[in-house]
Structures are given as C-alpha cells and as structure tokens.
Amino acid sequence: MEILKAAVLGIVQxxxxxxxxxxxxxxxxxxxxxxxxxxxxYYTVLLHFATLLALVxxxxxxxxxxxxxxxxxxxxxxxxxxxxxxxxxxxxxxTVPAIASGLFLEDFVERFFTNPLYVAVFLLVTSFVLFAGExxxxxxxxxxKPGSTIHNFEEPLIxxxxxxxxxxxxxxKTSGYIIALITGIGQAVxxxxxxxxxxxxISFARFFGVKREACVKFSMLMSIPVIFGAFMFKLPAVFxxxxxxxxxxxxGLSAGFLFSYLSGLFAIKFLVKISQRRNFNFFAxxxxxISALIFTLIFLxxx
Numbered sequence: 504m505e506i507l508k509a510a511v512l513g514i515v516q517x518x519x520x521x522x523x524x525x526x527x528x529x530x531x532x533x534x535x536x537x538x539x540x541x542x543x544x545y546y547t548v549l550l551h552f553a554t555l556l557a558l559v560x561x562x563x564x565x566x567x568x569x570x571x572x573x574x575x576x577x578x579x580x581x582x583x584x585x586x587x588x589x590x591x592x593x594x595x596x597x598t599v600p601a602i603a604s605g606l607f608l609e610d611f612v613e614r615f616f617t618n619p620l621y622v623a624v625f626l627l628v629t630s631f632v633l634f635a636g637e638x639x640x641x642x643x644x645x646x647x648k649p650g651s652t653i654h655n656f657e658e659p660l661i662x663x664x665x666x667x668x669x670x671x672x673x674x675x676k677t678s679g680y681i682i683a684l685i686t687g688i689g690q691a692v693x694x695x696x697x698x699x700x701x702x703x704x705i706s707f708a709r710f711f712g713v714k715r716e717a718c719v720k721f722s723m724l725m726s727i728p729v730i731f732g733a734f735m736f737k738l739p740a741v742f743x744x745x746x747x748x749x750x751x752x753x754x755g756l757s758a759g760f761l762f763s764y765l766s767g768l769f770a771i772k773f774l775v776k777i778s779q780r781r782n783f784n785f786f787a788x789x790x791x792x793i794s795a796l797i798f799t800l801i802f803l804x805x806x
Contacts, residue, residue: 507542509758512546513553513762516763516767517550517557517768518766519754521558521767524629525697525700530620538712541616544737544740545752549756556764565724569587571592573592588762589679594683594728597683604691605733616696632781633702633790638703639710644712646673675799690704704721708721708722723771
C-alpha cells in the first residue's frame with residue numbers, strides 16, 4: 504500500500520509540476536481527497552527533484568549551452584553578446600525573488616500545506632492569473648507587428664508594442680531583465696500551495712506579450728536553480744527520514760521518485776507541444792473545478 508501511495512503521489516507531482524495547476528497544491532489535496540496522511544515537506548522536495556531530472560533530460564542541450572555561454576562570458580566579451588548568456592542572466596534575475604521568499608517565508612508558509620481550504624482559495628487565484636495572462640497577451644498580440652516578440656527559445660530578447668497617442672503602432676522594446684524580474688516574482692508567490700509556479704511565471708511573462716511557447720520554456724528553465732536549491736536544503740531531512748523509517752521507506756521513496764520522473768517527462772513534452780497551438784484557459788477551468796470539489800468535500804465532511 505505504501506508503494507501504491509508513493510506511485511500515485513509521484514504521478515500527481517510529475518504531471519502537475521509543469522502543468523499550470525500547482526503541484527504543491529495537488530500534493531495537499533490528493534491526501535485530503537483520499538483520506539491519507541499529509542506528506543512531509545522533505546518528500547515533496549524529493550518528488551520535485553525527480554521532475555527536475557526530467558527537465559534536464561529534455562533540455563540538457565540548451566542547459567549546457569546556457570552554462571557554457573554564461574561562464575565563458577565572464578572572461579570572454581564575445582560570449583556576453585550571445586542570447587544564451589543573456590538568458591542565463593534572465594534566469595539568475597528571476598531566481599532572486601524565489602530565494603528571498605524561501606528564506607524569509609518558509610516557516611509562515613508551511614502551515615498552509617496541511618489545510619486544503621487555503622489550497623482551494625489559491626487555486627482560484629491561479630485560475631484568475633491564467634485567464635488574465637491570456638487576455639492581456641491577446642490584446643498585445645493584436646497591436647504588435649510581426650516579429651516584435653520572441654518566437655523561440657534561442658531568441659530570449661523580449662520586445663512589445665505600444666500605441667502612440669496619435670494611434671499609430673510603435674515598436675518599443677521592453678527590457679528582458681525587467682520581464683525576468685517580474686516573472687521571478689510570480690515564481691516567488693508560488694511558494695503558496697495552490698498558486699501554480701508554472702502558471703504564475705507563464706502568465707506574468709504573457710502580460711508583456713511574450714509568445715506562449717517561449718514563456719513555457721523559460722518557466723521550466725528558471726525552475727531549475729530553485730528546485731535544486733530546495734532539494735539540497737532538505738537533503739539532510741530526506742536521509743534522516745529514511746534512516747528512521749518516517750512516513751516512507753526507501754522503497755516508497757524510490758517508487759515516488761521514479762513515477763514522478765516518468766510522468767514529468769510526459770508533462771514537459773505535452774505542455775511544450777500544446778503551447779504552440781492552444782491557450783491555457785482550460786487549465787484555469789480545471790483549477791476552478793478542483794477548487795469547487797475541495798469546497799464541497801470540506802462542507803460535506805463537516806455535516
């Protein structure tokens with residue numbers, strides 16, 4: 504039974520980490536719906552690390568180029584002019600707010616991980632952010648000239664159009680560094696269970712008219728240092744829990760890790776593909792439905 508629970512939680516984590524529906528929220532509501540014990544934070548971090556490996560598996564070429572160009576750019580000026588070096592800077596800037604929220608808000612946030620009511624409320628916030636991101640992105644795209652936004656991962660310089668007072672369209676570049684910082688704030692807010700990290704970061708970038716596929720890829724890449732840092736911080740707790748037999752045995756941890764990795768691979772490839780031709784409003788509707796289900800269960804269990 505323990506391995507089955509671990510497998511279910513791994514699949515839930517893998518699918519919802521990159522889908523804009525909040526993996527941390529689903530790791531709270533899944534035990535609530537199934538009447539299981541709430542899982543400890545260290546196990547959540549371990550499952551997140553499995554999805555991180557899935558991300559590295561898919562994007563290892565781009566990740567290597569980013570790392571190579573960044574460290575080469577420290578010493579060689581020519582590399583500092585490349586898109587990969589600039590993308591590395593974007594990721595670093597976007598990581599700062601998440602680090603700050605993790606350091607100063609961790610104790611405050613942990614109380615939300617055992618209360619599905621908060622998750623239901625935050626899922627509604629996620630749905631609003633997703634709807635808003637698509638709404639404002641469409642408005643900007645209607646005003647933009649062809650080629651004024653980034654169209655693929657290798658072109659991270661971001662620009663948007665504004666309209667002059669006379670009504671004529673003017674191509675005005677919005678600083679990619681500012682967009683990266685604001686997107687990073689979206690990642691920092693997602694420390695709350697139910698606030699989707701991918702949903703917030705994708706939508707915050709979409710507010711500036713950035714192409715959806717580019718938002719998805721940047722959202723995935725900017726999660727790497729945050730997930731890795733959280734895993735390293737919680738690694739001693741993982742070893743201690745395994746040695747003392749808390750909650751999950753080594754077999755249970757391994758099963759959850761494996762299923763989280765495999766389902767994460769599927770979610771990454773699916774989301775990248777679907778972002779090319781569909782908006783994410785159906786994810787927003789899903790968040791509303793799950794939130795309604797949680798409210799209903801809470802009400803019924805109090806009767």
